[in-house]
Amino acid sequence: MSVSVVIPCYRSARTLPVLLARLMPVLAGLSVRHEVILVVDGSPDDTWETAVELARGTEGVRALHMSRNYGQHNALIAGIREAEFEVVVTMDDDLQHPPEQIPLLLAALEGDRLDLVYGVAHQEEHGFLRSLASQSVKAGMAGALGVRTARTISAFRAFRARLRDGFEGLAGPHVCIDVALSWATTRVGSVKVHMMERDHGRSNYTPRLLVRHAVNMLLGYSTAPLRAASYLGFLIGVVGLLLGAAVLWHFAAGDTTVAGFTTVASMIAIFSSAQLIAIGVLGEYVGRIHGGGMGRPTYVVSERVGPSAVLDLPRQPAGAGAPVRAGVGSGSDER
Structure with a gap:
């Protein structure tokens, strides 16, 4: 099993070095081919500079710079389409998803029984209003969108990279990775993991934004x-x-x-x-x-840092039908 870890990054200049310091030994201990893709989603702080430093100084780490803030799910789509290995792991950049729990997700994927595994917290780590809004969104996905496993959905997930073939034509500014994954497989499971408190700051997903995300999903993926x-x-x-x-x-x-x-x-x-x-x-x-x-793109990648054979492929518009391996823009590729 080879593993690509995709991490959308926003206002995480302080947490990324700590996250990579914990993540890389875990991946090395798995004794598998691996890579880490840091997708900086137009962060206004020094997150991109931090990601560049990590990509240049750490073997197996790449960094993508979005030309503006497109949203977490759009950044995930960009990273997933860039992933080279057979299993993709997605996780947050705020240290709430412990890298040490990744082997639990990968162990659940062994064999052919499951294609997608979510890491579900033993205990909800958010406040009452945030948890209520999150559960309401998941209930809406389960009912209106027909995603039967919606109540176990989390941003800490592992899935077989071949599932992206099921949403290679996904385009437009409003995307939801979990709905897209549900198009590709019904073999979905979950494992209990220990979630941590945020290292600093607060979540960008306020109850208002969660409600907005729910409306986007209902209007974008359901009648x-x-x-x-x-x-x-x-x-x-x-x-x-x-x-x-x-x-x-x-x-x-x-x-x-x-x-x-x-x-x-x-x-x-x-x-x-x-x-x-x-x-x-x-x-x-x-x-x-x-x-x-109007042809609004799902994302535009302006810069890439890190060695990869993928960077030598022809450029295609982000949001076109084929899987996007390179973004659109005047940015540079650095080796």
Whole structure:
């Protein structure tokens, strides 16, 4: 088994040297061919400079510099497409995912029973609101997107590199690696691992951003919102029929009193709200179709540091159908 470790990096200048100092002995102890790919996602601090120093001074480490901040999942797609070895491990850059737990993920992949393994914390390491938002996102993936294993999903994962063939045509600014992996396999498992507290700072995934991520997944990978709008319209229609029947019943009974202004205004507001919700959902889908037609890239790699045969391959636009081995931009490749 050969292993590529992909680490998306953002505001991690302080943690990367510590992470690599712990990670490289673990990979060496596995006695397998390995590489580490640091994907710096447009970080505003000195993360890129730190990654360059590590790539130049550590054998088997490469660094990719995104031209701007595209988001964690976009950075992961970039690193996964650059990976050369047969198993890909993804982990965070904040030391919450202990490198010493990687052998547990790889051991679960041995044999042919599983293609994808998630590392699940023995105990949730986030606060109440953050954990609630995270669980809500996973529940939405399980229900609306049909990802049966969504409740065990985490950013600490190991999978066979061949799974990327299932999403080689994935393009556009809104991507979700876990949904893409679910397209390629159903042989998914999980193992319990010990997660650590963040070394410093706080997570960029606030409850608000998690909700936004959930909306992106629903609109980008599911038609559930359209069905929900249809169900809402049907429900409002039933309410209207019941109200009409009630009015006719009172009229037949001799009660010809005209309903008050408050009742009429409330019903108009309800029907108008349902219409606007349905129009809004349709507008979101049309907007995403329009955005996709503009050809916005999933990512653009501006610089690469580190020796690799992959760097000698022809350049292709990031976001094209074929697996991207090189980004678009005026950056340089350093050996």
